[in-house]
Amino acid sequence: MDDKTVQSILMVFAMQAEAQPLIEALSLKKDEPPKIVGPAPCVTFSGQREGLHVHVVWNGKDEDTGVDNVGTVPASLSTYLAVLAFKPDVVISAGTAGGFKAQGAAIGDVFLGTAVINHDRRIPLPSFDKYGIGYSLCLATPRLQAELGLKQGVVSSGNSLDYTDKCLEIMGQHQVAVKEMEAAAIAWACNLYRVPLMCVKAVTDIVDGDRPTSEEFLENLHAAAAALQTTMPQVLAQLAGRKLSEL
Template identity: 45%
Template sequence: MAPHGETSSDHGVIEAEKIPIKTIVIIIAMQTEALPLVTKFQLSEDIDSVFPKGVPWVRYHGIYKDLNINIIWPGKDGVLGVDSVGTVSASLVTYASIQALQPDLIINAGTSGGFKAKGACIGDVFLVSGVAFHDRRIPIPVFDQYGICGKETLSTPNLLKEVNLKVGKLSTGDSLDMSPQDEAAIIANDATVKDMEGAAVAYVADLLSVPAIFIKAITDIVDGDKPTAEEFLQNLVAVTAALDQSVTEVVDFVSGKCISEL
């Protein structure tokens, strides 16, 4: 029975935080971002997929140190052949991965835009302290807050002491560019980082009570003077290397620890 004021599910989460982390799911939207980590961790592509037949989602898996590592990439669109980026794919693969693999921890890693007004520079890697959506505009009382869906992320003070990462809030939307309405919402969200998946992953992880952390590397300066798409493509490969180095450091730190020790 859970202590007074605590539900049995809350008690279960607290107990789980004291158990060493064994299974990690890393959600990564783009193949370019995923493959260097697949090589680093010496993972193999899943031949007999744990996912429903017909979906393009790809799982790479293996043992690294004492961890069961799973990198989940949503795959390529079946018609257009591009990476399946955005909140819909991110939500689906996060839900399916939790159901199939029962991870102790989710890591959402990826490249993103950053705001120089908030101190972001190309190549910076951020550990996200909070997430929200900026393009789910529902101007009705209470629904407006549901649309924003602001959440604090898992507190990891010990990780921050050991790994050289900046800290900032993340705002998520389904467009690479930024409309004036999006800009106003991102400012209201107090975000330093802008991406297309993070808050969706956070929503599902929170729904199913799985701890999640978010590691985002800056490829483009959203409030800079260069076109976002051009700057993103120009910096993608180099910044992905920085992202993968940081993800490796985080995984190394997690090895042998429980959630409460992060």
């Protein structure tokens, strides 16, 4: 990968509730006319911050149900199209996640991803097993991590808010710190373009805790989005104008 100077950033969000506070905090404007045309449902926002071109792509809403397009399929489509449209130097998979207290996670923490995997692609065939896990390293940002005092760990993606025993076993084998529903798909699209990926995930619920995930998630969604609204501008300030190797 070229040791580029970071001049433009793309943040990928699944939920409007995760993205909106940050869009407002950074005074980003919806791209009009759209930079990505339908029928792709994603919506983009752009602006400037610390000399950086800052872009957000949100996966948009599902026509049938009216809810956000969460999960891996819309995430890879949005990332593919937005990287093509904006040619960012770095992509950030931003949003919320369940955290593992066994890996030091607590509600409201913001984690940096070290690597991503899939925990729900189990394909016990030669080489397909490795493809299924889809282990992919994130951009190393040791200076940024120390400067902002963020926790870090492996991010695991799957298309369910809950998990099976087998999912849990895979996440345990990879010492997963946070579980969400998009990062590995975003990594797949980034790897096609050789664009480096960072993951910044705010913890809404404890996966290895004793409360029902959906209850804990809804209770903490807005607080986690607020944590992102605080952390993301600090992350952008650390990236702006630095070479990838200096992060």
